[in-house]
Structures are given as structure tokens and as C-alpha cells.
Amino acid sequence: xxxxxxxxxxxxxxxxxxxxxxxxxxxxxxxxxxxxxxxxxxxxxxxxxxxxxxxxxxxxxxxxxxxxxxxxxxxxxxxxxxxxxxxxxxxxxxxxxxxxxxxxxxxxxxxxxxxxxxxxxxxxxxxxxxxxxxxxxxxxxxxxxxxxxxxxxxxxxxxxxxxxxxxxxxxxxxxxxxxxxxxxxxxxxxxxxxxxxxxxxxxxxxxxxxxxxxxxxxxxxxxxxxxxxxxxxxxxxxxxxxxxxxxxxxxxxxxxxxxxxxxxxxxxxxxxxxxxxxxxxxxxxxxxxxxxxxxxxxxxxxxxxxxxxxxxxxxxxxxxxxxxxxxxxxxxxxxxxxxxxxxxx
Numbered sequence: 215x216x217x218x219x220x221x222x223x224x225x226x227x228x229x230x231x232x233x234x235x236x237x238x239x240x241x242x243x244x245x246x247x248x249x250x251x252x253x254x255x256x257x258x259x260x261x262x263x264x265x266x267x268x269x270x271x272x273x274x275x276x277x278x279x280x281x282x283x284x285x286x287x288x289x290x291x292x293x294x295x296x297x298x299x300x301x302x303x304x305x306x307x308x309x310x311x312x313x314x315x316x317x318x319x320x321x322x323x324x325x326x327x328x329x330x331x332x333x334x335x336x337x338x339x340x341x342x343x344x345x346x347x348x349x350x351x352x353x354x355x356x357x358x359x360x361x362x363x364x365x366x367x368x369x370x371x372x373x374x375x376x377x378x379x380x381x382x383x384x385x386x387x388x389x390x391x392x393x394x395x396x397x398x399x400x401x402x403x404x405x406x407x408x409x410x411x412x413x414x415x416x417x418x419x420x421x422x423x424x425x426x427x428x429x430x431x432x433x434x435x436x437x438x439x440x441x442x443x444x445x446x447x448x449x450x451x452x453x454x455x456x457x458x459x460x461x462x463x464x465x466x467x468x469x470x471x472x473x474x475x476x477x478x479x480x481x482x483x484x485x486x487x488x489x490x491x492x493x494x495x496x497x498x499x500x501x502x503x504x505x506x507x508x509x510x511x512x513x514x515x516x517x518x519x520x521x522x523x524x525x526x527x528x529x530x531x532x533x534x535x536x537x538x539x540x541x542x543x544x545x546x547x548x549x550x551x552x553x554x555x556x557x558x559x
Contacts, residue, residue, distance in 0.1 A: 221283045222557070223273070224549030225266050226290045226339060229255050229306035232266060234273040235546030237554060239285070241349060248543050249273045255307050259314050263323045271327070281328045286557050288549030289320060290339040295385040299336045335552050341379035341388065342548030344371025347494045347538050349551060352377075360484055362477065363496030363538065367391060367408075368417040372488050377555050391417040396479050400472070402431070419476040421497075425452035428469050436465045456499070460506050467512075470499075474513045478520025485525060485533060496538030510537060 220239040236244040294302040299317025348359035356375040363369035368391035372380040380387040395416040404414030418424035426448040458466035
């Protein structure tokens with residue numbers, strides 16, 4: 215019976231590796247075993263597309279499925295886009311990919327391999343990761359979901375009642391990482407962001423990108439701290455903070471409490487505007503393999519306590535804030551879900 219079921223496949227493309235996942239026609243995940251293969255970006259667009267198609271074939275073989283069962287494919291990629299399916303200047307790919315019409319090239323390759331036209335959807339990887347986490351959180355409800363994933367930068371997604379992400383008119387929807395932070399509430403100066411803005415993007419106060427700034431500020435208070443005398447580079451010192459926080463180091467704990475506070479203010483800001491019922495926090499800070507339960511619980515508690523007073527009265531006490539759970543699987547699964555949802559439109 216399973217051989218006749220329809221499936222939707224998702225490709226999550228990175229500069230180094232690409233991941234494949236899929237869902238059945240009812241939206242349930244086919245396998246939680248992620249297939250990951252080299253992207254081959256150094257060999258150019260044609261090689262990348264070829265690698266994606268070969269990876270799907272391998273995934274289908276591993277799950278006892280066939281191309282005849284595939285009804286649609288989704289592709290998750292980092293922005294930015296010139297227009298739908300056409301890359302602008304991908305931050306993680308060589309210059310040869312600038313202006314790449316990935317939708318046309320991938321569609322043609324998929325159709326050739328499947329022997330028929332296959333619908334393809336293309337979107338931002340962070341948005342598609344939010345789609346997968348939203349499905350997990352919502353169950354059968356139609357509630358909207360906000361996802362924030364602090365890592366090297368801040369991934370943001372808003373998922374509506376249909377399960378689809380907010381893309382915006384120019385495909386820049388939910389670039390909420392570059393909204394200005396409420397500096398007066400955080401009692402801190404505006405730090406420059408990698409995006410070029412100098413108004414104090416919230417990303418700088420909630421992610422790895424801003425840790426060197428925060429550490430420099432805090433070391434004034436802790437002049438005898440081991441990092442004050444360390445020969446490590448500023449980046450290496452910043453990357454050591456999460457490990458120190460797991461051990462209860464006061465300086466490191468204070469920095470991550472600050473980040474959780476900044477994130478709480480940002481969540482309140484977005485929740486007032488978007489009115490989501492659930493908030494998913496992803497990224498490395500919520501990774502069970504790299505952080506302790508105590509660390510994750512403290513971060514979420516500080517976030518909730520900061521957020522709550524700034525919400526509308528009807529929102530207080532009912533916003534569900536939870537850690538992400540799908541990890542590296544989320545973006546490939548989200549891409550396959552968008553392909554499924556679009557087929558129903």
C-alpha cells in the first residue's frame with residue numbers, strides 16, 4: 215500500500231552540503247533519518263542541480279519509494295532573491311551563482327528525471343524551517359507561529375493559518391533580524407551589524423555575531439576573568455562563552471541572560487504586530503547536544519519574563535514559547551510541506 219502513496223520532497227541547500235527530506239500526502243514525515251550530500255557549489259550551478267537530483271534518487275531508494283510517487287518538490291535556500299526563483303547575491307555561494315535562475319534549472323532537471331513536469335517551490339531556508347516547526351507545534355489547529363533561531367545570525371519566520379510563511383512582496387518578508395533593538399531598555403549602545411546598518415539591529419544583541427561586543431563590555435566588570443587575559447582572538451573568546459555558561463561562569467551567564475532579555479523584547483515587539491499564538495526558539499542555544507537543560511530552561515524563562523509585561527492584555531499568559539525540536543531536518547521538511555500545501559491551493 216505504501217508504494218502507491220504520494221510524497222513531497224524537500225531540498226535544503228547549503229554552500230557545502232545539501233539535505234533531503236520528505237513528507238507523505240497527509241503531511242507526516244517519511245523518515246527522521248536525514249540524507250546529506252555534498253552541494254558541489256565549487257563546480258557551478260549545473261553540478262549543484264545534478265547533485266540535488268541524485269540525492270533525491272538516493273533518498274527515494276533508501277525509503278523504498280519511486281519517482282512516480284513524487285508529486286512536488288520544495289527548495290530551501292538562503293536569500294536574497296531578485297525575484298521568485300532567481301538568486302540575487304547568495305551570501306554563501308561563489309559569484310558565479312549571482313543572478314542564477316534556480317527555479318528554471320531545477321524544474322527542468324526534475325522533470326527530465328521524473329519523466330513528467332513536477333511542481334517546484336523555492337523559498338528562504340529560514341522560512342521553510344519555520345513551516346516544519348509550526349506544523350509540529352500546531353497539530354490540527356490553525357494558529358499562527360513565530361520562529362526565531364539565533365545562531366551566527368538571527369533566522370526569523372512567521373507562519374500563517376495556512377501553514378505558509380510570510381514572504382513579502384519582494385521576498386524579504388520577516389527579515390526581522392535587522393529591526394532596531396530597543397537600546398534604551400537594554401541600556402546599551404548601537405553596535406554595527408554585518409548588514410551595514412548602524413541603528414543597532416536586534417541580531418547583534420541576540421546572536422553569535424554580537425558576542426565580541428558584549429564580551430568587551432562585560433569584561434570591564436570582570437577584569438580578572440580568564441578571558442580578560444586570554445591570548446585567544448575576539449572571535450575565539452566569544453565562541454567559548456556558551457561552554458563557560460554551561461559551567462555556571464558568572465560573566466558568561468550574564469551575557470546569555472542579556473541575550474535572552476533582548477530576545478524577549480523582540481518577541482514582544484513581533485507578537486504585538488503579528489499576534490502569533492506560539493513562539494518557537496531554535497538555533498544552537500536550544501540544541502540538546504550542545505547545551506544543558508538548565509541553560510535552555512533559564513534562557514526561555516528570562517525570555518518569557520521579559521516578554522510578558524509588554525504584550526497586549528489578551529495575549530498575556532497564553533503565548534506558548536517552546537524550543538525547536540527538528541534540528542537539521544527542519545528546512546528540508548519545511549520545503550516539502552510548502553510543496554504539499556501549494557498543491558492544495
